[in-house]
Amino acid sequence: MKNKLKMIIPENGNGGKLNRREFLKTGLRSIALLSLAGVGAKLLQNSVSHDEVWQIDPNKCTQCGKCATACVLNPSAVKCVHIYQMCGYCNLCGGYFQPSAKDLNTAAESQLCPTKAIRRTFIEDPYYQYTIAEELCIGCAKCVKGCGSFGNGSLHLQIRHNICVRCNQCAIAQVCPSDAIVKVPQSQPYLFKTGNK
Amino acid sequence: MKLKTHIMAIVIFLVVLLILGYFLITPKNKKSNQNPYALELEKYHRVDSQLYCKANISSLKIVPVNPVGICVDACGTMYVTSRQSLFKLDKNGTVISEIKLPGNAGSLSFGPNNKLYVSLTNRIVVLNTGGKIVAEWETVNPAGFITSVAVNKNFVFAADSYTKKVYWFNFEGNIVKISGQKNADSPATDFVVPSQYFDCAICSDKNIWVVNPGRQLLVKLDSSGNELQHWGKSSTGPEGFCGCCNPSHLGVMNDGSFITSEKGIPRVKKYNARGELQCVFNLKFPEGTTGLDICTMGNDVIYVLEPARQLVHRIELPSNNLQ
Numbered sequence: 070m071k072n073k074l075k076m077i078i079p080e081n082g083n084g085g086k087l088n089r090r091e092f093l094k095t096g097l098r099s100i101a102l103l104s105l106a107g108v109g110a111k112l113l114q115n116s117v118s119h120d121e122v123w124q125i126d127p128n129k130c131t132q133c134g135k136c137a138t139a140c141v142l143n144p145s146a147v148k149c150v151h152i153y154q155m156c157g158y159c160n161l162c163g164g165y166f167q168p169s170a171k172d173l174n175t176a177a178e179s180q181l182c183p184t185k186a187i188r189r190t191f192i193e194d195p196y197y198q199y200t201i202a203e204e205l206c207i208g209c210a211k212c213v214k215g216c217g218s219f220g221n222g223s224l225h226l227q228i229r230h231n232i233c234v235r236c237n238q239c240a241i242a243q244v245c246p247s248d249a250i251v252k253v254p255q256s257q258p259y260l261f262k263t264g265n266k
Numbered sequence: 267m268k269l270k271t272h273i274m275a276i277v278i279f280l281v282v283l284l285i286l287g288y289f290l291i292t293p294k295n296k297k298s299n300q301n302p303y304a305l306e307l308e309k310y311h312r313v314d315s316q317l318y319c320k321a322n323i324s325s326l327k328i329v330p331v332n333p334v335g336i337c338v339d340a341c342g343t344m345y346v347t348s349r350q351s352l353f354k355l356d357k358n359g360t361v362i363s364e365i366k367l368p369g370n371a372g373s374l375s376f377g378p379n380n381k382l383y384v385s386l387t388n389r390i391v392v393l394n395t396g397g398k399i400v401a402e403w404e405t406v407n408p409a410g411f412i413t414s415v416a417v418n419k420n421f422v423f424a425a426d427s428y429t430k431k432v433y434w435f436n437f438e439g440n441i442v443k444i445s446g447q448k449n450a451d452s453p454a455t456d457f458v459v460p461s462q463y464f465d466c467a468i469c470s471d472k473n474i475w476v477v478n479p480g481r482q483l484l485v486k487l488d489s490s491g492n493e494l495q496h497w498g499k500s501s502t503g504p505e506g507f508c509g510c511c512n513p514s515h516l517g518v519m520n521d522g523s524f525i526t527s528e529k530g531i532p533r534v535k536k537y538n539a540r541g542e543l544q545c546v547f548n549l550k551f552p553e554g555t556t557g558l559d560i561c562t563m564g565n566d567v568i569y570v571l572e573p574a575r576q577l578v579h580r581i582e583l584p585s586n587n588l589q
Contacts, residue, residue, distance in 0.1 A: 093272045104283055134301035157460020159510035161500055168310055168502045195458055209303035219509030219530035221461045
């Protein structure tokens with residue numbers, strides 16, 4: 070029995086018993102190792118692997134505005150995208166016009182977008198096409214909320230992968246109140262909404 | 267001395283560990299700060315209490331999930347469509363029976379012959395009083411989506427949000443007329459339907475009123491399908507309809523007054539026969555509420571179906587209603 074114990078506990082010249090200093094040293098080492106392992110695991114959990122990218126789940130997005138302010142890039146890598154199949158091509162577009170707009174024209178005071186990043190083009194009476202100028206879009210989601218509330222919800226936010234710098238820990242994901250920023254496979258990097266409201 | 271050093275080292279280590287833990291392990295701070303880009307719709311929801319209708323409103327929780335349409339008979343029995351079923355509910359909302367249907371049920375309406383006409387995506391089925399299907403009509407369009415059914419003594423009307431047309435059926439199930447063709451003289455009857463809300467209702471003179479949601483108009487058609495009159499305007503204020511797809515639902519009372527519901531700014535309102543706002547019903551809906559179907563009874567009772575919360579609001583207007 071004694072021989073077996075000797076094999077497990079190294080000889081320390083003290084008959085196999087740990088003195089206070091050795092106890093403290095071993096304890097500290099163990100705590101340090103456990104902490105490092107925990108920190109490592111947490112970082113690994115939060116980081117994005119090589120075959121995954123960050124994306125916004127449009128069904129979870131609450132249009133809180135954080136995408137515009139929390140991204141490490143300025144302007145944000147988050148942009149509004151338009152699913153034309155869902156669009157009603159409305160004259161009175163809830164994503165383009167201020168709810169209280171007096172006239173349905175392209176006057177700045179009528180527009181909802183703070184950077185005027187949506188372009189309105191006449192097709193035929195009474196239909197208009199709305200196009201996002203991504204270079205102007207800051208990803209604030211104001212139009213997304215307007216379109217979702219009054220229209221079909223054809224506008225929504227997506228992280229543009231040609232702009233995103235793929236931080237290990239997405240700064241927007243850290244503050245997103247609805248956990249809408251998720252990791253998706255690189256092979257399917259966008260999450261588009263479908264259906265009609 | 268050495269023990270002191272060790273204790274100090276442990277303390278420092280624990281402090282570092284706590285700091286690390288705070289940043290890495292504690293849950294993310296989910297308290298949302300002020301959104302500088304917020305689109306505040308709440309202010310548009312507020313209605314001056316002077317505008318509230320004088321009415322008794324009671325709300326019933328109902329069993330059918332995802333209800334779509336409501337219709338009420340003279341005895342107060344409610345018929346509610348939900349998924350592939352038609353539910354018959356008593357005055358208290360208790361389920362009397364559930365009738366299985368061969369498709370997703372939508373809008374429904376009683377005919378003058380005591381038959382019930384129910385839309386199933388792109389076609390109409392006819393049920394007798396016992397709940398048995400007695401006829402199933404041809405589809406109006408394979409991709410069609412019938413959002414409203416209304417019946418007068420001569421026709422069954424089906425509003426299709428896909429084709430943006432109103433189909434006039436005879437009681438044999440044959441299409442005899444189609445409304446919604448482009449007409450330069452009557453742009454109000456060129457229906458603009460951006461979403462799946464396209465309602466119609468029969469008024470007391472048995473003509474049909476159709477909502478033109480993309481133009482925020484209500485249009486009355488004569489028995490030949492020609493426009494008789496139209497009214498409506500776009501506005502965030504209570505007097506108008508806000509957004510591209512409103513009013514989403516419509517009911518016409520016997521005295522010719524209109525009951526409308528809207529999405530975006532969810533509200534239910536009463537207009538007189540000339541289309542002038544009379545009052546707004548004191549119903550509070552959560553933001554994002556849609557699909558508020560309306561069923562009117564005579565001059566003084568209105569049923570409003572609220573799908574998301576599975577509620578039926580019964581509104582009773584005073585009998586000497588002068589609003």
